[in-house]
Structure formats: C-alpha cells, structure tokens
Amino acid sequence: MDETVTAKKKWTDGFRFWSDREDLLGPLFLFPAVVYIVALVGIPFIIAMAYSVTDVTAGNTSLDFVGLQNFQAILKTDQFTQSLRNTIMFTVVSQIIILVLANILALILSTDFRGKWFARFLIMLPWATPIALGTIGWLWLLDSKFSPIDWVLRYLHLLGEPAALLGSGKNLYYLGRLELAKASIIVIYVWRMLPLSAVILMAGLTSIPQDLLDQADVDGAGFWRTLFQIKLPLILPIMSIALLFSLIFTVGDMAVVYVLTRGGPVYYTQILPTWAYLKGIESGALAEGSATALFLFPVLLAVAIMVLRFSRRTEVT
C-alpha cells in the first residue's frame, strides 16, 4: 500500500516538476513544428535558391554558379511577364472579393438562425476539400460541352436560343474564352479561400465584447454605424491576418490553374507557379524553373512583414 502511494506521489511530483518547466516544455513542443518546417519548407527552399543561380538541369544536377543569368533570361520572355501580371491580377482581384464576401458571410454567420450549424458546415466544405479534387469538380462544372451550368442556363432559356440573353450558342466555353477563363480562375480562388477568411473574421466578431455593442445600441447607433465604426475597426488586426493567409495561399497555389487550364487559352491564365513547373519539371530547365518560382519571394516577404506590423499597430488592447 505504502509502495503504491509512494509511486503515485513520485509520479505527481515529477509531473508537477515538468509542468512548471516552461523553459524545457516550450522548445520540446515547438520541436516537431520546427523539424517539419525545416524539412519540408526550409531545405527545399534553400535548394531552390541554389538551383536558381546555377546551370542545373533535370539530367545534370551538378551546380555550376552562373550568378543572376537565369533571372535575366526569364525576364526577357513574354510568357514570364504575362505570368507575373496574371499572378498579381488574380491575387489582387480575388483578395478584394474575398474580403468583401468574407465580411458579409461572417456577419451573417454570427447571427442566430435555424440551421446555422449546417450553413457553417456547407461553407467550410470548400476549405476542407483537397484543392485538386475541388478543382476537378470545377473542371466538370465548366466543361466546354457538358457543363451543368450551361444545361441550367439552356433550361432557363438564357442560352442556346436565337434571342437568348447569353447568346445563341449551346455553350459558354468558360475555359476557352479569354476573359471568361480569367474570371473562372478568380471565382475558384474566391470559392476556395472564402471559408477560411470568413471563419477567421467570425472569430474576430465573436470576440468583440457584448457590452460595447450594447452601449452602441443604447446610444442609438444603427447597423451601418455599428459595423463601420465599431466592428470593422475592432476586427481590423484579425482581418489583416486573414488577408495574409489568403494572399499567400493564392500566390503559391498551382493546382487551380494546372488542373483547370494549364495556363491556356494561349497564356491567358498562366501564373508563375505553373510556368515554373512547365519550365523546370516538364521541360527539364530546373534552374530557370527555380528562378521563376522564387521571383515573388522578396515581394511576398515584404508584404507579410507589412501586414504583420499593420495588424500589431491596429491591435486594440
């Protein structure tokens, strides 16, 4: 009996000792995350940086230093500049739409209504679905010949008839028409990132102290004044974090364009990640592919630092 008590006490003491050692536990808990980031992000990133300043190819992996020659070579090509333009355009437009819609969605979801949990579940689905699978679903929805969207439009007499609003052709060729292809890519980025942003903003909204809102109500502030003068300023720091997440995911994503258009029609939807893949992996020019992939890194780093500083400065304590 005594032995059991002693053993129990020993264990309890040990647990207390370790629980109070933040200096040891902190690094211990951080260790797996650090290993993960170093192995799967840090090392490939360093390899890509090394490749971008050498003449490495898919077949010849010896690293002969060539300076900034690869960056100069890619900057001379129209495909690269068009990919860069498209990457920036897709990102900026989709982030603006996401910010507006995420705010609306967060406001709706933070009110009480019947079936709220189900609505939240549905809205989270695009984020929970693997991006490649989700995009394949969109590929079917936007198919040139068999698009269900076109089918519905034809059923509603909006398409496929001489005087139809959307034209007399049987299909809209979402991915074959230049501007529609761009719009389709933006729609899918929005569809993909909206849930995450909305949930982050919703968390921000629910953290606003109720007494502040009650006070505004008592003072006679209406919906719009409460929104613009109380809620939005208070969730601005968290909104900037949502924007940062969404921005980085969008800039770095290649699945949507690769699955949907592979950069076509022409190079109208080509973006830096897909162009880097086509150059580096499919064509064997690893060095130019790496230079293309890394091109936006300094810009993204600067944006990330700016956003984080902004969110800290606007934090209300």
Added chain:
Amino acid sequence: MITKKHISLLLSLLILGSLILAACAPAEQPTAPPPEVIIETVEVQVPVEIEPYPEGTELKILQWSHFVPQYDVWFDPFAKNWGETNNVAVTVDHIALGELSASLTAAIDAGAGPSLVEMVFAPPQFIEGLHDLTDLNLQAQELFGEQAETSKMSSYLPATGIYYGFSPGWVPDPANYDRAMWASVGYPTGPSSYADLLDGGKKIKDQLGIPLGLGMSPELDSRLAMRNVIWSFGGSVQDENECVVINSPETLEAVQYVSELYKSAMTEEVFAWTPASNNQGLIAGELSYILNSISAYRSLQDIDAAAADNIGFGPALKGPRGDQYASAHVWSVYVIPKYVEGPELEAAQAFLLHLTANYNQAVFNAKLYNFPAFKSTVPELDGWLTQDPFGSRPADKLLVLNSAWDTVTWLGFPGPANPAIGEVFGTNIIVTMMAEAAQGTKTPEEAIADAETQINAIFAKWRDAGLVGCK
C-alpha cells in the same frame, strides 16, 4: 434588413435546388461485358545467354498507367515471371503519365529510385543523368532487325552520338471520325486531305451544327495535332540538322489554314481541352472529327457497340503539296538512370530485350493500341488488323493503322527529339502560336515571329550545353 427568416428560406431553396439537380443527373448506362479473347502466351526467349543474377538482385520498373487497362493486367505478371526465372525480384509501379517527368527528375536528383522508367515521350533533357544504351539498341537491332524511325529518333541524340533510351514500341495517332456525319456530306470514308477536312468540316458544322476538333489547348493531343498540320504543309520547328526553321512560308500557310479551319468548322472549346475532351466529344456525337489513338474506341466498344461501329479511322491527311505526316500518339521509351549499377543494370537491359522479343503479347494485350518498334517481333500484326480479334465492325476497320508506318513522325521531325524540342513541346509554344492566330489576338506573321524568338532562345541555351546541333 436580413432576418433569420430570409436566411432560413435561402438555405432551404439552395438545398432543394441541389436535390433537384442531383435527381436530374443521367442514370449510368448499362455496360456490355468485354469480348473474351485469348492469345497464346508462350514466351519467346531472347537468344542471348544470361548469367544467373546474384541473390538479392532487384528490378524496379516505373511506367505509365496504360490507356488500355488490360495491358497493365498483362504486363505485371509478365515482368514478374521473367524475374522469377532469372532470380530477380521485380516490382512494377504504374503512375499517371503526367507525373513521369517529375518522378524521373526527383529520382535523378536524389540518386535513388526505379531501375527502369518508361517515358511517354522522348526525354532527351535527362540525358546527362541516364545510362548510355547504345549497345543495347545495337544488340536489339541485330536481334530483331530494323527499328522504326519514330522510335529510334525518340531515343537517340545525334549531338552526343548516344542512345539515351530504348524504345520497343510506339502508338499510332489516326484520325477518328463520325462515319454517318461525313457520309452525309459526301465523304463516306472520311477526309483524306486538309482541303477535304475544311470542306467537309464546314459543311457538317453548317448543316448539322456539329464542329470538328483539332485542339489548340496546352495539352498532349493539341500539341501533336498542330505539329501534324505544320509538317503536312511542309514546315517544321527545326530541320534535320537541328537548325530552327519555324519562320517559313510553309508554316505561315499552315497557321493561316488552321485559322480558317477554326472559323469555319470549330468552336472555342478547342482552346480549353484536356486530353480526354476530344474523345468525349466524338463519343457523344458532338464532334465530327478528331485525332487520337484507338483507346477511347476500345472503351466505347465495351459500352455501346453501335456507337463504336459509327466511328471510322483515317490516315494522316495530305497537305497542299501531297506531304502526309502525323506524329505517333505516344512512345514507349525506357530509360535507366545513372545511379542504377551492377547486376540491376544488367537485369534492366536484359528485361528490355525480353520485352521486345515478346512484343506481340504487348500489342495484343494493348488491344492493338501499341505498335512494335521492331516489326519482326509481331508477325501477327497484319492479320490482327485485317481481322480485329476485339470485334471491330467491319473486321478490317483498323487496317488503316498500317498506313502509319509510312507517315509517322516524332517530336523534332525531321531532326531528332533533342532537349530544345522537348522544351518547345513542354511550354506549349506551337499550340499558343496557332491559338493566337486563330483567335485574332495576333496576325499569323506576328504569332510565328514571336514563336521563333522563344524557340531560338531555347535552342541557344541547349546548344550551349552541347545537346543540340547546328552551331
């Protein structure tokens, strides 16, 4: 003001709409059982003495998932049986063809991975990381006779004088057309020239509202189709000495032709195709003419025999001066990375000879999708094409595939498939050139000049690396 009632109503409508759409989805078509055909599977042994391999010898094969599933069902035990006979532990992995380049890049970079990789195109950009298979190729030519030029030029790099791969087979890429539609406009055996294609295709679109489909999208079939037109009009990306010759009057004529064909007989869908799109369109009766291998037809035979009967196959189309060229659809090009050594390397080469010696089984189990690089290994081929063992109606429907022996080309034709040609292919420069002219965003002359600039830069880079000729 949005109220709870409004949100609940909106949600209910959304759910109801989804349920209605789901209910309207077409039911699955019943499928007919595939015909049961059996081939004698007595394996031919290569008349070369093989030393028994030491204990623990492995052969890891990585290859593309075949478009005719029966092929993989046959291949895996075939390879393993050879391994058991020769004391080699054989493993076979199948991956999607789009992942082959990434897998080989990773393997060479890591210095470890599969012993044999079957590529779907010539992979000359990997040459410095691959074993020189010149001896193997010469040995095969000695054993099995002349090798098809399309296979040879997809595994040999003149600038280095070595074979970086071994190609035991290739796949014809015939025209697939809707027999009823083309008969209705006066072409019962389909078009035989690009002039016929324009004339008949336009009539079918005007009269029946059905377009034809030569893709101009960044995908496999489009890349090949556009090259076919250029070759048959007398143009090419490079000449036989690997000098860039894309900017020629012949290419201009080809680009102008494609623009006219697009306006007369196609729709914008051709800019957005995936590799499966043209097959889907033809099978659904929504396209009158495409270029593709016979794999979709084989699938259709199992699903809807009557629809399969209505599919006809045609030869490479003649250009304005009678030139008649069409690329192979894909190639079987095996490569051995340099990290493979010793008995594993010997086993890999011996297995390739064994596969080549038994290529009649490969052709048969691919349901005549594969063609041999060494014709002597499949003496039954003419008989199978005359009397299709897989139930084509008429039985000699596939006999036209035989014409591909005379018209088949390769990436880089009339020169070799070098790394520059591979990069031009991989970065979609030719389909983009055609699409820009067809859409009118550039004139044909501008589109060709832009393509030439890009191609010259790519050639210069690989020339500096010593892998492309024409200094």
